[in-house]
Amino acid sequence: MSGASVDECLLRVATSIGTPSFVYFTEPIVARAAALQAAFGGRFALSYAAKSNPNPALLGWLKDHVAFLDVSSIGEFRLGTQAGWEPARASFTGPGKRDFELKEAIEGGLGELVLESVREAIAADRIAGSLGRVQHVLVRIAPSRVPKGFGDQMAGRPSAFGIDVEEIHEAFPKILALPNLRVTGLHIYSGTQCLKPDAIAENYRTFLSIFREVCDRYDLAPEKLVFGSGLGIPYHDGDKPLDLAAVAGGIIGDLDALKGEARFASTQLVLELGRYLVGEAGYFVTRVISVKESRGNRIGICDGGMNNHLPASGHFGMVIHRNYAMHKVGGGDPAEKIDLVGPLCTSIDRLANGVVLPRIEEGDLIAVHNSGAYGLTASPIHFISHAAPREVLVEANAPRDVTRQLGDIA
Ligand SMILES: Cc1ncc(COP(=O)(O)O)c(C=O)c1O
Incomplete structure (x- = not known):
């Protein structure tokens, strides 16, 4: 998928479904599965590790594209079988x-x-x-x-x-x-x-x-x-x-x-x-609520952060925070350094330190890449009691709201 068509879709999702949101595209998953089959000449059957992303709609879609499912709790077993596996x-x-x-x-x-x-x-x-x-x-x-x-x-x-x-x-x-x-x-x-x-x-x-x-x-x-x-x-x-x-x-x-x-x-x-199949097929989209100038730094305060996406904030097996790849939806030439933080009352809620992006203003959308695996499932969703982020599955360019409510997230 071209960057422009991804952005057009992310913009549509943000406007019609809302932010913060995880957006999962099925097309790159199909391409990944095909690339694996081609590279190994069909020698391996694939088993999808549900832990990487157990969204029920995604699990339901995957059952027709992958041979096996690996679960690591009875909760994942239930999610898989309820999704039709x-x-x-x-x-x-x-x-x-x-x-x-x-x-x-x-x-x-x-x-x-x-x-x-x-x-x-x-x-x-x-x-x-x-x-x-x-x-x-x-x-x-x-x-x-x-x-x-x-x-x-x-x-x-x-x-x-x-x-x-x-x-x-x-x-x-x-x-x-x-x-x-x-x-x-x-x-x-x-x-x-x-x-x-x-x-x-x-x-x-x-x-x-x-x-x-x-x-x-x-x-x-x-x-x-x-x-x-x-x-x-x-x-x-x-x-x-x-x-x-x-x-x-x-x-x-x-x-x-x-x-x-x-x-x-x-x-x-x-x-x-898990991640090789679905990681790059997902984006985390968050809207900049406000931009603050503080002691020489510009800081974009976003509507979702580590509560939705702990790995992107650097607290999932990373010793030193390194920014996930990300872009401003709608593009423009990278122009200015900015720190991006989430809405939580803790200084560890940071999505980016000094990332160079086109100038970010209030209301802009940031898309964090590589968010299809170990995003929401690996995050402290209950911390500070914000609502669950939206989750969206995009098949054939048609976004479908597949959000889980907080009580449904095990
Ligand atoms: C037993 C087991 N299977 C599968 C996975 C999935 O790994 P990955 O998402 O890196 O492919 C993990 C990851 O920790 C695992 O522990």
């Missing part, structure tokens, strides 16, 4: 699943439970047995090493996620012995937000060697092997977009070698991801 297409990850969540998911026909510990396996076995079910499970393994370059690391150091690879031979026989669970595959998610193709390919090679070793040792012919994608997006000016062809080029040969082995011939390889 068959429960059999869902997997359930997360280190702190409670018994009532396990029960509801197993009873509800969950596809695969992703086991994060032996403790969880024992609880799931007991619950599945009490329901007269045999639950399919994937065992999540935490590698001992993650290459440099991932924005957040879930393994390679002490970690709550999955079973440490060093412990796997202690744990695996115990899981295999549980009568009400059937191990149908393995799962690794060890890092997110990486823009370095070599590091991502190297990480996948680590997964492959763990998968092969465990399957050989326990004579498993897995139905599924899940690869946590780690594919990153360029959040900040100066970040280079990920070279997807280089990632694929660095791993396709290894994937084919695995698939060439008899035990993996009918294994489905799955890429689990």
